[in-house]
Amino acid sequence: MSDKILRIRNLRVSTDSGTELLHGVSLDLEQGEILGLIGESGAGKSTIGLAAMGYGRGGCRITGGEVLLAGRDLADCSRQDREAVRGARIAYVAQSAAAAFNPAHRLEKQIIEAPLYHGLMTETEARAWMVELFTALGLPEPESFGRRFPHQVSGGQLQRAMVAMAMACKPDILVLDEPTTALDVTTQIEVLRLLRDTIRKYGRSALYITHDLAVIAQVADRLVVLRHGQEIETGPTQQILTAPREEYTRRLVSERQASLSAPAGAAHKTGRELLRLNRVDATYGKVPVISEIELSVKQGETVAIVGESGSGKSTLARVVAGLLPPSQGAVMFDGAALPPSYRKRGKDLLRRIQLIYQLPDVALNPRQTVGETIGRPLTRFQGLTGRANRAEVLRLLEQIGLPAEMADRLPDALSGGQKQRVCIARALAAKPDLIICDEVTSALDPLVAEDILRLLRRLQDELGITYLFITHDLSVVKRLADRTVVMQKGRIVEEAETDRLFEAPGQIYTRKLLASVPQLDPGWLDQVLTAP
């Protein structure tokens, strides 16, 4: 009992309108332990994290069960008692550090605020502790780092500063809600390591919330797998990864390793060049974003463009789509020069190149039904109206694996994965030759993303569509792309067959990028960091 610092018993949380989000979850957190909470969106991970602080987020209430922090029930005590505990004994680290810091104040002011407010330290003590934390978290110039404003530090640094803010009161428990999800892979490993080491060094306990199994494998001692507000499985990290007991956990674990079917049938690959970029430069205003891009895409193949945020990969997509005319160079499509702006492209050219976006929520007009959304390109490009249009919409829905009754729904009534399928159907309705996929799976849960990737692969087999696949997720690339192009700071640094690139990366940057992809092996983080 004494070493269990946090006990959650049969916790139930409901929204004000009566929907139950957590159906009685129990878990224990031991002194000095990092407990991982994993599950897809809507599983109730964040709700548990906040409930552990006795907090129900906007519109939610704790309706049953106990949250015992060192023997005291947070779900059932006065507001003053709860406030005395928050920050001081249990603290929260959110996903987006940029949103958690007040941009108008220096970091140090916001970090030492809590210990002063709770009367736990004098200002000198708080400052000294802050500098010690900065040092432990590997922040540059720890003595003066706190003098900076939030916009003056990088994303990874800000995320670490937020950990320092959470630890300012020396709390017993840290609740970390997707602390590295918003970061690039190469930044992520650095932050992960420092996070883990700092928590261990000071003997704190932590609830680590994430949807990424490979990330949590590196930091957590034990895992709790959640789904639909219920606990699926609990156990030591090693056991969950190697010998999962439940079917759902098995699927989560195998998703990472699963490879898609063999590369698309050669039947569609004519070897004809469909898209070619000749020394293309593009700028936003006067700022150059991509320069000297040479790229060739053959019909029926999948070319992946990978790179970190800011590498110019999305800009490349916008140039091909005609949304950003290049400042120099030419784009050739099917042997002819492509007009730089989409406005100058004829109906047939617009039809042949389609774009699928990262966020299906904003890619679908919320006031048009699925049938209208898919039917419109049919009307425009193929002249289908009335019954013929409806029949084709239903055929497309079937092709992408959605039931026919979806045709009359508004996007609001669809899940994220379903919306992305509708976006794919809308692109297909134009009978395109080339589909540009801009991070199409990064906003989706792993298992849903897996389904979308399978769908895209199947459509390629059936229809021989060419994909230009823009992503930062190398595990996606490995399973889908024939060829991979690596971009850094607006330039192509390496281009090779995907298999060859993964086996023998030629460039240092590519090697670093490949090594940064978290693996399920819990020892991976230590191996990467000790490797030369």
Add this chain to the structure above:
Amino acid sequence: MTAVTSRLSAVPLTGWIGMALIAINLFLFAFGPMLAPYGQEEIVGVPFDAPQPGHPLGFDQNGRDMLSRVLYGAQTSIGISLAAVCLSFAIGVPLGILAALRGGWLDLVLSRLVDTVMSIPVLISALVVLQALGSSLPVLIVTIACLDSTRVFRLARLVAQGINVMDYAEVARLRGEGLAWMIRREILPNVLPPLVAEFGMRFCFTFLFVAGLSFLGLGVQPPFADWGGMVRDNQQGILYGLYAPLFPAAAIALVTIGVNLTVDWMLSGRTTVQGDNR
């Protein structure tokens, strides 16, 4: 059906009061003159006489029946405001969306024009135009509508700009959709919620504005009854502690309160127009 009932049950008391007030006023707008026991120009009693049987609201400064005048005035006052607001939206919304979609010089010219008009206080502009052209009903309505449409233009342009950068608008442009489709199917349905709310607010302001103009003698001309004018005509009654000016003033207050309560209720659920990813 259940969706409708559950939405109705979620309407707060203030929302119901607001809608009831609006319903009453719409009824008066439609049937007011028919219900009036006397004509609006008919002199049937002693000026400023107190309420008495047959004349529940008493008499105005000329000895006309106050109840009949208030009932006639409903049509004029509400009618002018409604017509002016509808016209201002008919001008402001399409131009605002057009400016947002086209951008460039069209947006520049329209926006600077609107800025110029807005930099002059509305009352001053209205006074100048009405003095120059004379105060007839069409002139009054068109003047108010034009001045008000600048506000509508700015709102429509701003909201439409937000929608125009959404991925679905981009998809439509990449499909080569024409202007009519863009406005009608992609932009307008999505800018509607804030515009509807604005419609209610604008109606209130216009109502008070017409009342103000009438009070200054540039609105509806006598002998036609309108509430703002009636407050002005009866103002000296206040000095003698008489009821007369209070009745048209109360009518104005009730319409404004009714519209405001309804708009507040409609806005409360619509605080996130865009950028909400759920």
